[in-house]
Amino acid sequence: MSRRRTSKWSRASIALAGSAAAMAAWNIYQARKAERRHPPTGRFLTIEGVRLHYLERGxxxxxxxxxxxxxxxxxxxxxxxxxxxxxxxxxxxxxxxGFGYSGRPRGVIWTAARQARLLREAFAAIALEPAVVIAHSWGTLVALALALDYPETVRSVILLSGYYYPTRRADVVLFSPPAIPLIGDVMRYTVVPPLAAAMLPAMVERSFAPLPVPDRFAKGFPAGLAMRPSQIRAEAEETAMMISAAAALQDRYRELHMPVTIMAGTQDRIVDHQRHAVRLSNEVRHSTLRLVPNAGHMIHYAVPGQVIEAISGATAVPSGAVDSPPLPHLVNNRAT
Structure with a gap:
């Protein structure tokens, strides 16, 4: 009897391992296929052993x-x-x-602060003067870390739909498991890519809501790149670090001395604009708050012209004007 049970378990284990190997091979094939469909279109530089891909225009x-x-x-x-x-x-x-065509070496915890350090070196490598830094969602944490740790590299900050304070979030629990060593590696190469592909339409709709998903995103977004096991690791790690990243920065926001523009949609279903954008604007002296009615999380698609206005306005402020009076606060695009 015990031999029969052992035999059954052995056959089941072999079948399971075979299925996992087949899924992994399929997902690797799909990842390479996605890369052939969407090859890199920008430039590369290597900083501290990390290969960074970037687009440059103008x-x-x-x-x-x-x-x-x-x-x-x-x-x-x-x-x-x-x-x-x-x-x-x-x-x-x-x-x-870890995103697109940039590397994300293991052995490094890619916190917002660590990414900011990498960007500082990248700025120097491409001879970049103090820049207006525009960031969306998780990227706002990197922009804030850059402005706080290396203020000499940042002329002004424009934050779009950012998450700035630690809060309870169900998505951290749901989407972090692929970041777990070993177990997460197996998940990323087997079950996660098809699950993520099935969930993607609903997640995209929620990000753009209440506005419809624009055709240019629906047709142009390289979904296959986002489903690669390598990028899933980056996505899961950043989800797992989301709360701690905000917690690490929240007590330092008052140290920001350059102009900061904070933009958020009043109907954002990913990040509550009152808990984050409005609260941050009250803490940062040199800040402008711009709330966009009826816009969701993907605010740069809803009002790209307003983002450009903010960039132009930030460029007009003299670099290093840290002692200038605070910019007027805006609520629903009206000065207060």
């Missing part, structure tokens, strides 16, 4: 764009912000570590 005062979780630098191209900014600026959109 000439003029530098404007650096940092994307959120789940997307790549191409997000700013699809929204139109990169092209519009490039009309009067040297606009640069980085793939943050």
């Amino acid at each position: 000439e003029g005062p530098p404007a650096v764009l940092l994307h959120g979780n789940g997307v790549t630098s191409e997000d700013f191209e699809l929204s139109g912000v990169l092209g519009l900014a490039a009309q009067n600026h040297r606009a640069i959109a980085f793939d943050r570590p």
